[in-house]
Amino acid sequence: MDFILNPYYLQIGMFIMINAILGVSIYLTLATGQLSLGNAGFMSIGAYTSALLTLKAGFPVYLAIPIGGFAAAAVSAVIGFPALRLKGLYLAIATLGFGEVVRVVFLNLKITNGALGLSGIPSLGILLGKALSSAGFDQGMGGLSVQQLSNVSVLLILLILVVFLVFFSLRLSRCRVGRAFAAIKTDETAAEAMGINTTYYKLLAFLLGAFIAGVAGALAAHITFYIGPKDFDYHRTVEILLFAVLGGSNLVWGPILGATLLTMLPEVLRAASDYRMMIYGAILVTMMAFRPQGLISEETLRFWKAKLGRRKEHDLNS
Amino acid sequence: MILTLDQVGKDFGGLKALSDVSFTVNQGDIFGIIGPNGAGKTTLFNLITAIFPPTHGRISFKGTELVGLKPYKITALGIARTFQNIRLFSNLTVLENVMVGAHTRMKSGVWRGLWQTPAQKHEEKAARERAKDLLNFVGIEAITDLSDSLAYGQQRRLEIARALAVEPDVLLLDEPAAGMNESETEDLMHLIRQIRDMGKTIVLIEHDMNLVMNICNRLAVINFGLKIAEGTPADIQANSEVIEAYLGKEDA
Ligand SMILES: Nc1ncnc2c1ncn2[C@@H]1O[C@H](COP(=O)(O)OP(=O)(O)OP(=O)(O)O)[C@@H](O)[C@H]1O
Ligand SMILES: [Mg+2]
Numbered sequence: 001m002d003f004i005l006n007p008y009y010l011q012i013g014m015f016i017m018i019n020a021i022l023g024v025s026i027y028l029t030l031a032t033g034q035l036s037l038g039n040a041g042f043m044s045i046g047a048y049t050s051a052l053l054t055l056k057a058g059f060p061v062y063l064a065i066p067i068g069g070f071a072a073a074a075v076s077a078v079i080g081f082p083a084l085r086l087k088g089l090y091l092a093i094a095t096l097g098f099g100e101v102v103r104v105v106f107l108n109l110k111i112t113n114g115a116l117g118l119s120g121i122p123s124l125g126i127l128l129g130k131a132l133s134s135a136g137f138d139q140g141m142g143g144l145s146v147q148q149l150s151n152v153s154v155l156l157i158l159l160i161l162v163v164f165l166v167f168f169s170l171r172l173s174r175c176r177v178g179r180a181f182a183a184i185k186t187d188e189t190a191a192e193a194m195g196i197n198t199t200y201y202k203l204l205a206f207l208l209g210a211f212i213a214g215v216a217g218a219l220a221a222h223i224t225f226y227i228g229p230k231d232f233d234y235h236r237t238v239e240i241l242l243f244a245v246l247g248g249s250n251l252v253w254g255p256i257l258g259a260t261l262l263t264m265l266p267e268v269l270r271a272a273s274d275y276r277m278m279i280y281g282a283i284l285v286t287m288m289a290f291r292p293q294g295l296i297s298e299e300t301l302r303f304w305k306a307k308l309g310r311r312k313e314h315d316l317n318s
Numbered sequence: 319m320i321l322t323l324d325q326v327g328k329d330f331g332g333l334k335a336l337s338d339v340s341f342t343v344n345q346g347d348i349f350g351i352i353g354p355n356g357a358g359k360t361t362l363f364n365l366i367t368a369i370f371p372p373t374h375g376r377i378s379f380k381g382t383e384l385v386g387l388k389p390y391k392i393t394a395l396g397i398a399r400t401f402q403n404i405r406l407f408s409n410l411t412v413l414e415n416v417m418v419g420a421h422t423r424m425k426s427g428v429w430r431g432l433w434q435t436p437a438q439k440h441e442e443k444a445a446r447e448r449a450k451d452l453l454n455f456v457g458i459e460a461i462t463d464l465s466d467s468l469a470y471g472q473q474r475r476l477e478i479a480r481a482l483a484v485e486p487d488v489l490l491l492d493e494p495a496a497g498m499n500e501s502e503t504e505d506l507m508h509l510i511r512q513i514r515d516m517g518k519t520i521v522l523i524e525h526d527m528n529l530v531m532n533i534c535n536r537l538a539v540i541n542f543g544l545k546i547a548e549g550t551p552a553d554i555q556a557n558s559e560v561i562e563a564y565l566g567k568e569d570a
Contacts, residue, residue: 168432175431175438176417176424183407183418190405193367195393195422195484204428250409 005144010151014223016263017158021216023243023255024165029209030249031178032202033185034084035092039213039240041099042072044232046214047221048112051121054222056111061122065218072214073207080206084199099237107229117228124157124222125150158219162256165212169252181205235277242280245287248294257296320345320519321366321397321488326375328361328543335361336543338375343488343536348510348520350534350551352527354564357540359523360402363490367399368392379488394422398486400477402493402523408466412458412476415465416449419483452479456509471502478509488519495526507533531555539564 022039029036046068053059053067083094106112129150132138141149172178180201183191192198221227239262247258262280266273287294321343328336336358343349351359365372368389377384384392398419407415424445430438453461456475460468465476474494481489491510495503507529514520524530530537531551539547539554541563547554554560 171432171434172428175434175442176421176426177428177431179410179414179418180421182409182414186407186409187405189369190401190407191418192389193369193393193399193401194418194480195390196418197388197390208428 005148005152007148007151010155012263012267013155014158016260017155017162018216018220018223019239019243019259019263020162020256021158021165021219022213022240023247023259024162024169024252025209025212025216026240026244027169027249027252027255028212029205030244031173031181031185032205033188034202034206035088036083036095036206036209037092037234037237037241038076038079038095038098039209040232040234040236041095041102042076042210042213043217043220043236044102044106044227044229045072045075046217047227047232048106048118048217049214050218051118051221051227052111054122055118055120061124061127061222065215065222068218068221069211069215072217073211076207076210077203080203084202084206096234096237099232099234103229103232106232112229115229117226117230118221119226121221121225121227123225124154124219128153154223161219166252166256173252177201177204238277238280238284242284244294245284246295248296248300250293250297251301253301254294254296258294319343320347320380321521322376322378323362323366324376324378326362326365326377327373328358328365328370329373334543336365336372336540339540339543339545340375341538341545341548343519343521345519346514346517347536348514348522348534350530350537351521351523351540352525352530352537352554352564353540358543359540360492362540363399363492363521363523366392366490367397390422393484393486396485396487397490398481398484398488399490400474400481400492400494402496404470404473404477406465406473406476406480408464410465411462412453412465412468413446413449413461415476416452416479416483417445419480420445420448420485423483423485449479449483452482455479455482455512457505471498474498475506475509478513482513486518488521489513491520491522491524493523493525495524495529503529 022043025039049071050064050068053064054061059067079098083091083098086094107115112118125147129146132146132149132153137149138146144152173182180191180196183194183196184198184201188198242262243255243258245258246261247256248254265279266276272279319342324340325338326336326340327334327338339362351362353359364370366377366384368384368387372385379395379397382395407418410418424441426438426441450461456479458468458472458476458479465473468476474497478491478494494510495506498506503526510520510522510533522530522534534551537549537551537554538545539560546563547557547560549557
């Protein structure tokens with residue numbers, strides 16, 4: 001129990017959740033076959049919006065976080081119209097450029113405090129702790145201190161969010177919109193000839209991805225107290241892309257697994273953390289060469305379903 | 319007069335793929351388009367469905383001008399097509415492919431899909447049943463398999479089912495018998511007649527002369543981007559220019 005409640009592990013748990021949310025964000029844009037590398041940019045828009053609203057305008061955190069998401073979505077709508085005319089590599093390059101532009105803007109604005117970034121951002125943990133105290137839990141509960149209790153609560157809230165996003169993605173893939181996404185992904189011309197407004201659905205996927213990235217950024221800001229332009233440079237973009245490359249992007253489980261593994265990697269391999277980008281590069285190349293579909297694909301799922309199904313039958317028979 | 323092409327032309331750079339092609343398809347026709355390879359037949363379908371715009375000319379469907387409309391709008395108006403080089407959604411099952419065809423006839427968006435509201439469930443169930451009926455109609459049984467696991471002839475039939483899910487008034491078939499053997503072609507002819515009898519109008523590109531002469535009531539012949547003849551199968555078979563350009567080669 002103490003092991004799980006170690007603040008350090010709780011913190012890693014929170015980062016895993018944030019990155020899983022980012023994984024869902026890139027999964028959704030990839031669902032229409034668009035390789036957008038703007039997620040770090042959208043993440044930073046969400047983070048700065050929410051941080052500034054709470055720091056300078058006194059907004060409550062629970063309101064500022066979704067507003068961060070909407071701000072990212074609004075920007076994505078503006079750049080989406082021209083950007084989504086581009087295909088494949090051109091879209092990737094344009095969105096990568098967009099991410100850098102956003103970073104440079106935040107780097108040079110006065111209100112974002114330039115390269116120094118924003119600190120003292122109201123923390124979710126402390127806010128929850130205060131709420132718990134005023135609700136009469138100031139002595140903690142079940143042997144846990146208020147601080148532990150509030151950290152666990154933050155992790156729980158993030159977990160619920162991830163579960164909801166998985167639920168959302170799974171439901172989406174089984175409805176009219178999800179089929180339209182999948183059709184566009186394989187053959188845009190055929191999809192349009194079948195009556196799908198491809199521009200609309202591509203923009204929708206782009207917007208959903210940006211909104212979710214914005215929310216992830218806002219959550220990250222209120223968990224780490226501090227954000228700076230460096231947190232959202234192209235390393236971050238590569239990292240998010242790698243969630244999908246490692247885990248696979250055909251199922252929502254893929255990027256979530258990728259996010260989990262890649263968040264734990266530097267913690268497990270402390271000594272190797274200096275070589276993080278090199279390790280990422282190696283993973284990227286290895287995956288492309290040996291398993292371009294990522295760790296989890298439809299076949300993987302079918303294989304395990306069949307295997308587990310058989311085991312169940314076996315158990316019943318014996 | 320369900321579909322009318324008026325002086326339609328298409329240039330690709332310097333290449334005149336089509337020049338001043340005009341014809342009229344009537345309600346209930348099985349209208350054949352024949353011509354040698356590279357004559358411009360598929361280009362004609364691509365212009366009707368707005369895959370690309372014509373260089374000049376007008377295309378109208380039930381009195382609506384199609385030039386300038388987006389492909390998905392044209393599909394929604396009631397024109398559906400199949401592709402010469404099969405273009406199924408290989409990441410979807412056979413059934414889902416047909417359900418994609420029903421996209422314009424459905425309404426549910428993200429919100430309803432997320433919460434599976436009664437309206438969404440009802441719509442989804444109806445679409446699934448209808449897709450199953452269509453697959454049964456074209457004779458495909460493996461409906462839960464991925465579409466690219468089907469045999470070639472079955473994939474062509476799946477494309478037809480997917481197009482029928484659009485509930486079109488006009489169905490454009492681009493070489494539906496390509497790659498089929500004799501008995502499959504025979505079955506296909508029967509299927510096309512059945513579709514016509516459902517009240518649909520069919521425009522058909524085909525190289526199989528036996529099929530074309532048997533099921534089409536009218537034909538247009540395209541050669542080097544020009545329409546060189548139009549008429550009943552009997553007219554066409556008697557047309558000396560057509561025999562020289564096209565049919566003659568078959569006999570030789
Ligand atoms: N998108 C395009 N860009 C450039 N040229 C094209 C394009 N589509 C077709 N063409 C050219 O237009 C001409 C007509 O092609 P089209 O595909 O319409 O012929 P077709 O009559 O369908 O032939 P086939 O019987 O072989 O299918 C060909 O010379 C082809 O190379
Ligand atoms: Mg052709």
